[in-house]
Amino acid sequence: MNAAGGSRRSPADALASTLRDGINARGVTLAWLHDQLRLRGNAVSMATLSYWRSGTRRPEGAQSIAALSDIEELLELAAGALTGSLGDTKRTGPVGRSRFPIDERDLEQMVKDAFAALGTPYPDSTREVTTHSVTDVNAQGNVSYCLTRSIVQSTTGTVAAIPFLELSPGVRTPAPVLSAVSGGRISARYSHPSGEVHGALFELESPLTAPETAVIEWSIGFPAGYPPTQETGHAVARQCRELMVWTRFHPDALPDWIEEKIETPTGIRLAPLSLAGRTSIHQVRRAFGPGAIELLWGFGDREDQPG
Missing domain, CATH: 1.10.260 (434 Repressor (Amino-terminal Domain))
Incomplete structure (x- = not known):
């Protein structure tokens, strides 16, 4: 007062x-x-x-x-x-144009097909302001579950639903189980005939009018028959204020080697990482995107691994 x-x-x-x-x-x-x-x-x-x-x-x-x-x-x-x-602001701020996060034209066409099937325009008119993605790795050394929490913002007009996709370039997979945890519900699902793109439409609890934001949370589970996966990550089509990818390994399956992969529309950068006595690794980037933060790991000598 x-x-x-x-x-x-x-x-x-x-x-x-x-x-x-x-x-x-x-x-x-x-x-x-x-x-x-x-x-x-x-x-x-x-x-x-x-x-x-x-x-x-x-x-x-x-x-x-x-x-x-x-x-x-x-x-x-x-x-x-x-x-x-700072208080509240009615400005969206500079968001930059949307770009497909990686240099894969065939994959981008599959994503466009998914957007069309889900009834949403491409590119999406929202951005992830802040995203934290947490992945658990099981005792066999494979991805078992991923939970993602985001602050999303409408950049123009009013948005009622946001498509989320799981991509597996070059690998055919059954549909993972995408579930809404909080902030909305799954109203539609889609799997591309190639098996490389699966998605769901996350319907928000209430529509967002630019520059409003909402906090949402969703998870990805992997059914029986899903190929063993020893990599994880998150991609954004617009600049994200903060993107964190946290990978938590089972203590009985700590990898022999770990590699960070940062991929953008202009190229790829690889760098070795180490657990250094821990059982998890978190990767954080600020003002990041368009692009993807990925983590790859394996057992045995790195030189013997494909790619």
């Missing part, structure tokens, strides 16, 4: 004050902050940082929000010290 004669600071003023105090307390400069953000992949200009510090402008859009989270860490501020002062 405001006292008589008092005033409430705008979100931009509140953020500016916290940012200035954090910079002063840390004893750093805007130039240092700019360089550290650039090293983290957040190319925020010096001018933009200056605007935020003065309160002339407030951050908008996924990349700016991701930068604020990095600034909180760099200035050793509490999580949410900056992002929590």
Whole structure:
């Protein structure tokens, strides 16, 4: 409650004050902050940082929000010290154009067929603002269950349902069991004749009008007869503020080798990873997409494995 004669600071003023105090307390400069953000992949200009510090402008859009989270860490501020002062915004922010996450034209056509069969336009007009995907691996070393929670946003118009697909490029599989856990229900299902694309239409509890968001959760189970799978991941067609893929291995089936695969429409990057005494690995990317974060693993020598 405001006292008589008092005033409430705008979100931009509140953020500016916290940012200035954090910079002063840390004893750093805007130039240092700019360089550290650039090293983290957040190319925020010096001018933009200056605007935020003065309160002339407030951050908008996924990349700016991701930068604020990095600034909180760099200035050793509490999580949410900056992002929590923003308040509500009616802007969607820059979302970029939708692109098929990987360079597979035949697979993209199958996805278009799936969208058409599910009665939704291609590309989808929503984006995943934040997504956490958790996969469990069984005692045989194969994927057994995946649970995904997302904050989804309508980027234009009103959206009542969102298609979700499971892809297995080059491998024919039976339909996995896609289930709605929270935030809506499955209203339609589809399997492509190739067996490489399976999907379901997730009908939201209530329609989203841009730039509204909703939190949804869905799971994927794998029936008997599904090929043993030693890879997992998540793909986004638009930039995602934060994408996390967490893979949890059974303690009796820890792999001998693990490899990260980052795939975008422009190429593939591979890198070895290690459990380092743990039983799980989490991969996190901010301001990521379009693209896919994947994890591959196996037993025996990596050189003996296909691909």
